[in-house]
Amino acid sequence: MTQLTSSGAADTEIAHVNVQNGRAFSLNAFGMNYAFHVDANGELVHDHFGTPAEVQPTEVGPEHISGWATRLTDEKRELPDVGRGDFRLPAIHIRTGAGHTVTEFKYTGYEVVRGKPELEGLPATFGGERDVASVIITLEDEESGLVATLRYSVFPAHNAVTRSYTITNKGGQDVEIKRAASFTLNLDAGEWDMVYLTGDWAREANQVRRRVETGTQGFHSLCGYSSHFFNPFVALVSSDTTETSGPAYGLSFVYSGSFAVEVEKFVSDRVRANIGLHPLHLDWKLAPGESFTAPESVAVFSNHGLGGMSRSFHRLYRDHLSRSEWTYRPRPVLLNSWEGMYFDFDAEKLYTKAKDCADIGIKLYVMDDGWFGVKHPRTGDHAGLGDWVPNPDRFPNGLDDLVSRATSLSVHGSDQNLKFGIWVEPEMVNPQSELYEAHPDWVLHAGRHKRTEQRNQLVLDLSRRDVQDYLIDAIGSVLASANISFVKWDNNRAMHELPSPSTAHAYMLGLYRVVDSLTRRFPHILWDGCASGGGRFDPGLLHYWPQSWTSDNTDGLDRLHIQFGTSLVYPPSSMGAHVSAVPNHQVQRVTPLEFRAHVAMMGGSFGFELDLQALDDGERARVRDIIALSEKVSPYVLGGDLYRLAAPESNYPAALFMMPGGGRGVLLAFCMQARIHRYAPPLFFAGLDRMAAYEIDCKTYTGTDLMHSGLKLHWDARDYQSKVLFVKRLPYDN
Ligand code: GLA
Numbered sequence: 239m240t241q242l243t244s245s246g247a248a249d250t251e252i253a254h255v256n257v258q259n260g261r262a263f264s265l266n267a268f269g270m271n272y273a274f275h276v277d278a279n280g281e282l283v284h285d286h287f288g289t290p291a292e293v294q295p296t297e298v299g300p301e302h303i304s305g306w307a308t309r310l311t312d313e314k315r316e317l318p319d320v321g322r323g324d325f326r327l328p329a330i331h332i333r334t335g336a337g338h339t340v341t342e343f344k345y346t347g348y349e350v351v352r353g354k355p356e357l358e359g360l361p362a363t364f365g366g367e368r369d370v371a372s373v374i375i376t377l378e379d380e381e382s383g384l385v386a387t388l389r390y391s392v393f394p395a396h397n398a399v400t401r402s403y404t405i406t407n408k409g410g411q412d413v414e415i416k417r418a419a420s421f422t423l424n425l426d427a428g429e430w431d432m433v434y435l436t437g438d439w440a441r442e443a444n445q446v447r448r449r450v451e452t453g454t455q456g457f458h459s460l461c462g463y464s465s466h467f468f469n470p471f472v473a474l475v476s477s478d479t480t481e482t483s484g485p486a487y488g489l490s491f492v493y494s495g496s497f498a499v500e501v502e503k504f505v506s507d508r509v510r511a512n513i514g515l516h517p518l519h520l521d522w523k524l525a526p527g528e529s530f531t532a533p534e535s536v537a538v539f540s541n542h543g544l545g546g547m548s549r550s551f552h553r554l555y556r557d558h559l560s561r562s563e564w565t566y567r568p569r570p571v572l573l574n575s576w577e578g579m580y581f582d583f584d585a586e587k588l589y590t591k592a593k594d595c596a597d598i599g600i601k602l603y604v605m606d607d608g609w610f611g612v613k614h615p616r617t618g619d620h621a622g623l624g625d626w627v628p629n630p631d632r633f634p635n636g637l638d639d640l641v642s643r644a645t646s647l648s649v650h651g652s653d654q655n656l657k658f659g660i661w662v663e664p665e666m667v668n669p670q671s672e673l674y675e676a677h678p679d680w681v682l683h684a685g686r687h688k689r690t691e692q693r694n695q696l697v698l699d700l701s702r703r704d705v706q707d708y709l710i711d712a713i714g715s716v717l718a719s720a721n722i723s724f725v726k727w728d729n730n731r732a733m734h735e736l737p738s739p740s741t742a743h744a745y746m747l748g749l750y751r752v753v754d755s756l757t758r759r760f761p762h763i764l765w766d767g768c769a770s771g772g773g774r775f776d777p778g779l780l781h782y783w784p785q786s787w788t789s790d791n792t793d794g795l796d797r798l799h800i801q802f803g804t805s806l807v808y809p810p811s812s813m814g815a816h817v818s819a820v821p822n823h824q825v826q827r828v829t830p831l832e833f834r835a836h837v838a839m840m841g842g843s844f845g846f847e848l849d850l851q852a853l854d855d856g857e858r859a860r861v862r863d864i865i866a867l868s869e870k871v872s873p874y875v876l877g878g879d880l881y882r883l884a885a886p887e888s889n890y891p892a893a894l895f896m897m898p899g900g901g902r903g904v905l906l907a908f909c910m911q912a913r914i915h916r917y918a919p920p921l922f923f924a925g926l927d928r929m930a931a932y933e934i935d936c937k938t939y940t941g942t943d944l945m946h947s948g949l950k951l952h953w954d955a956r957d958y959q960s961k962v963l964f965v966k967r968l969p970y971d972n
Contacts, residue, residue, distance in 0.1 A: 239353030240367060250350050254371040254394045257350060262295055263373055265392035265399055270539040272392065272399045274316050280344030282375065282388075284314035284424040287399070288485060289541055312506050314424035317343060317377065317386065317403070326510050327454060327500050329419040331517070334382040335411020343377035343386050350374075354391045354400075359747055361492050361781030362534040363400050363558045369393060370558070383409025396554040400492075402534040407524040415522040419498070419514030421489055421535035427507030429477035433544065434499070435469040435803055440791035440824050442466050442772035443803030449477065450509060456500040458516055462697070462733025462742050463495060463769060464776040470497045471807045474511060479543050481882060482924060486547040489513045490807055492534040492559070494778035495746040519742035536777070544806065545924070549879050552809035556877075559777055562757070562784035564764050565811065568872050569785070570601035570657055571865050572724070572845035577792065577818050579849070581608040581617055584632040585640040594850045596647035596656045598858060599865045602724055602764075602845075603644060604659035609637070614670045620694045623666045624673030626712040641720035651862075659724025659764070660716070664709045665749065666695045666730065673708075680705050682745075684735040692731035699737070700752065701744030710755050717760050725760075726787065727753075729769040746778075753782045766814055766843065775804060775812075785812050785843045792818035792847055793825045794834040794958065795910060798886040801840055802893075810895070811876045815841025817864070819848040829958040831857060835864040836906055836960035840893055842876050844868045867962060873897070874904040881924040886910065890918045890953075894965070896925045903965040905934070909953040920948025931968040938968065 250257040256264040262275040262285075273285040275295035286293040308323035318328045321340030333339050351374060352367040363370075372391040378384070388403040401421050407413055430450040434457060435443045448455070459465040470491035476484050489511065491497050496516035503509045513535050522530050536554065540546030556565055573595045575583065583591075583605075592603045611622025615629045622629075628637040647656040667674050667681060669691070674681070681696040683689050689696055698705050717725065736742055757765060767779045767786035775786045789800045797815065804813055815838035820828040838844050846861070853861065878895030885891055889910050896903035907921065923944035926932065930941045934949070953959055 239351055239355060252350055252352055252371055254392050255350050255373055257348065257373070260348065263348070263375075265371070265373065265390060266290065267392055267394040267397045269397045269541065272390070276345040281313070282316035282345060282377065284316050287423070287487070287537070288539055307506065311504070312508065314508070316422060317388065318422060318510070319343060326504050327502050327512060328417065329422045329512050329514070330405075330415070331417035332382075332384065332405070333414040333416060334384070335409060335413055336382070339416070341379045341382065341384065343379050343384070346376045346378050348373055348375050355389060357402055357531065357534055359750060360402075360531060360533050361750060361778045362402065363391070363393070363492070363536065363554065364561070365393060365558045369395070382413060383407065384413065393554055393558060396538065396550050396558070397540060398536055398538040398550060398554050400534050400536050402532055404529050404531045405524065406529040407526050410526055412526070413524045415520060415524060415530055417517040418520060418522075418530070418532040419512035420491060420532045421513050421537055423474060423487060423489060423511040423537060425474060425487070425509040425511070430503070430509055431475050431477050431479070432501050433473040433475060433806070435471060435806060437466050439466055439770050439773070440789060441796065441800070442775070442789045443469065443800050443806070445803050445806060450474070450501055450503050452503045452505060452507075454500055454502045456498065458498040459496050460516055460518060461496065462519070462736070462745065463729065463774050464493070464497065464778070465732065466771070466773045469807065470499070470513070470776055472499045472501065472511065472513065473544060473547060473806070474501070474509070475544065481545045481885070482543045484541070484543050486540045486544050488538045488547040488551060488807065490536045490551060490777055492536060492777040492781065493746065494749070494774055494776050495519070496742050515743060519736070519739050521739045522743065523740070533778070545882055548806055548882075551807050552880060555777060555780060556809050556811060559781055560784050560812070561781060562765065563761060564784040566876055568869065568876065569764060569843040571599070571868055572602035572604050572659065572843070573600045573850070574604040574606055574726070574816060574845060574847045576606035577823055577847040583608065585635070588640060589643055591850070592644040592656060592658075593647060596649050598850060599650045599652065599862055600656075600846065601649055601652065601654060602657040602659055604661065604724055604726060606661040606726065607663070607728075609633070609660065611671070613672050614668070621668050621670035623663055623668040623695050624671040624698070626662065626664070626716050637716075638720040641722065645721050657723040658721060659726065660722055661726045661728060662713060662716070663728040663730060664713050664752070665698055665700060667698055668695050682733055682735055682737065682741065684737050687735050690734045695731055697731065697733050699741065699745065700748035701741050702748070706748045706752050709752050713756055714759060717756070717763065722763065724764045724766065726766045726768055727783070729774055750778070753779070757782045772800070772804065775808060780808070780812055785814050787814040788841060791824045792816055793822040793827050794829040794837045795827060796825060797837045798891050798908060798910065801837070802882060802886050802891060805880060805882065809842070810840055810880055811842035813841035814843040814845070815839075816845045816847040818846075819852065831860055832864070833908070833958040833960045835868070836908070836962055839868050839871045839962070840875060840906055842872070844872065871904055871906075871962060874902070878903060879925060883921045883923065884919070888919065889913065892921050894923060894925070896965070900925065900927060901967045905961075905963045905965060907951055907961045907963070909959040911957050912955045914955055918951060918953055920950050922946070922948045927967065930970065933966045933968055935963050
């Protein structure tokens with residue numbers, strides 16, 4: 239990272255950042271630019287975000303201001319605050335030492351930086367000097383002595399701008415930050431829709447699209463975690479934007495805790511969208527000399543619809559958010575013990591299952607919940623959480639003995655030995671545990687209010703340094719005690735009884751410290767996030783962990799909806815997806831093995847979650863074929879561009895993954911339910927070269943044909959069919 243220019247009225251130009259007179263700023267990507275300027279009053283005013291344009295800075299809103307609205311209400315403000323006549327919802331709201339909440343942040347200077355400054359203690363995107371350029375703007379509120387340092391960065395290849403900021407109290411009195419949204423999107427008057435993801439346990443990532451109406455509409459998490467209910471993401475799209483065309487703005491908050499998204503269409507028809515920390519979980523005290531940082535938010539722009547927006551997020555998050563060495567590495571095909579055994583196991587049973595895995599060609603065996611607890615064994619979900627010591631009855635010779643034996647097994651059809659993984663849920667404690675007996679004060683609690691249990695557990699207060707240190711040590715010791723290659727880090731309840739609203743954010747900072755420390759100490763481990771399925775599928779934790787369990791619902795049909803929804807923001811490489819038994823344990827549905835497997839192959843971390851011994855010989859042979867196919871498909875899912883050719887709502891969903899360069903790809907296509915004597919719509923390809931010829935399933939097509947007349951797949955009169963077809967571009971002279 240090179241810091242280049244300090245304040246001044248000069249013009250500055252580095253690759254992708256242009257500054258005129260020290261007062262007008264443009265962050266330039268290949269397919270968009272983001273521009274703002276300093277107005278005559280020292281306010282930061284937004285000018286443009288979209289297809290590259292040279293936009294003249296504008297000073298005022300509508301020509302004839304009348305009534306109660308002031309200039310500030312109508313201005314497209316980069317950091318809207320309150321108290322001086324802006325009546326829209328603000329990004330920041332700070333109670334100053336004088337007791338009021340009026341602030342007036344005025345521009346004092348800027349710096350231009352090649353690369354991107356780190357965000358200490360928080361997850362964030364990163365990149366080298368060729369990948370990203372930044373502008374740092376300083377504003378000051380003279381009255382209170384508060385200084386705001388805004389960091390804008392542009393990733394030119396991804397049409398993405400990121401922003402975070404720090405408020406420093408340079409005054410003499412305590413202040414209280416009541417609201418600190420990280421990013422404010424300003425849109426002109428128009429017909430806008432908002433798109434977002436909602437759900438619950440076992441039905442994550444349902445897409446909602448609704449019209450932005452005059453007034454405020456939004457959603458949030460107050461769970462303490464990002465949650466199943468809403469994801470920290472929103473897209474604002476033109477009402478005629480589709481999957482493949484039209485403008486799409488995506489906002490994604492790089493955070494794993496409570497958050498709020500507010501989209502406000504004011505009476506003037508201008509739209510302001512704020513994304514950031516939830517104000518009800520903030521109230522952050524800032525003493526003189528202290529600083530507070532609002533986490534990073536990412537904004538991408540695409541003129542190629544929601545699909546283009548998703549691909550920008552996917553590439554950006556793979557290349558510049560996920561810091562794991564596993565991001566692009568083929569993930570070992572795994573078997574997770576949960577649905578096959580639940581809590582019913584011991585070392586010998588585990589070893590037998592591990593042998594089965596190795597025999598059939600599975601590369602990684604993951605022991606899920608139930609292996610720990612000495613005084614309070616974890617034989618069910620009632621006890622043991624917090625005591626990260628292997629249970630001596632289940633492991634009479636210790637965990638290391640089992641892991642050593644399992645990892646000495648050679649895997650059928652490969653030159654590798656079996657790998658071994660474990661499940662942990664470090665942030666939680668059962669009252670029935672030695673940890674809680676020793677430290678009842680370590681859990682989140684509010685005075686003498688009842689400590690509400692969910693799944694018989696309480697939440698450890700990770701805002702406490704001693705709790706963080708305990709976890710770093712306890713989990714670190716388990717990982718150092720045996721040859722463990724994979725960790726599934728679970729989190730199965732929301733936060734209640736916070737001792738103060740700001741504990742929610744302090745907890746997140748503590749969690750990031752713990753996760754940062756453990757992932758740095760064990761960089762070769764494949765870390766896998768989970769929160770009762772996809773309850774914490776967010777960019778915050780994907781900074782440290784390359785993947786997350788997408789849902790506890792492993793039904794093939796439901797998973798199509800869940801995985802397509804999740805892919806709106808998150809790269810398929812980050813999704814864990816497993817083949818489970820039928821009837822499915824969550825919804826009792828029976829679907830063919832290959833259908834379940836093909837759905838699961840669209841996740842970067844493919845595996846099984848069933849009892850292999852319950853399969854007959856024919857099914858075992860098919861499992862071997864499925865493993866081989868999944869390993870062929872995996873590079874496309876890990877590194878390819880995803881084109882959602884048809885959504886699950888169509889009954890014939892299809893996903894095309896094209897490798898960079900466009901020479902090879904794979905199509906996964908599905909027929910969810912039989913439709914007798916009706917045709918399936920053709921699949922219109924995207925991302926191909928019109929002039930080139932492509933081979934699919936031994937037939938040759940031109941790019942034009944595939945994109946404009948479409949591929950017509952034949953489906954039988956049966957439910958739950960699927961096809962995996964490889965796509966190859968033929969040499970031009972063919
Ligand atoms: C959660 C997870 C499951 C499993 C269980 C174990 O529900 O989402 O995958 O690990 O916990 O208790």
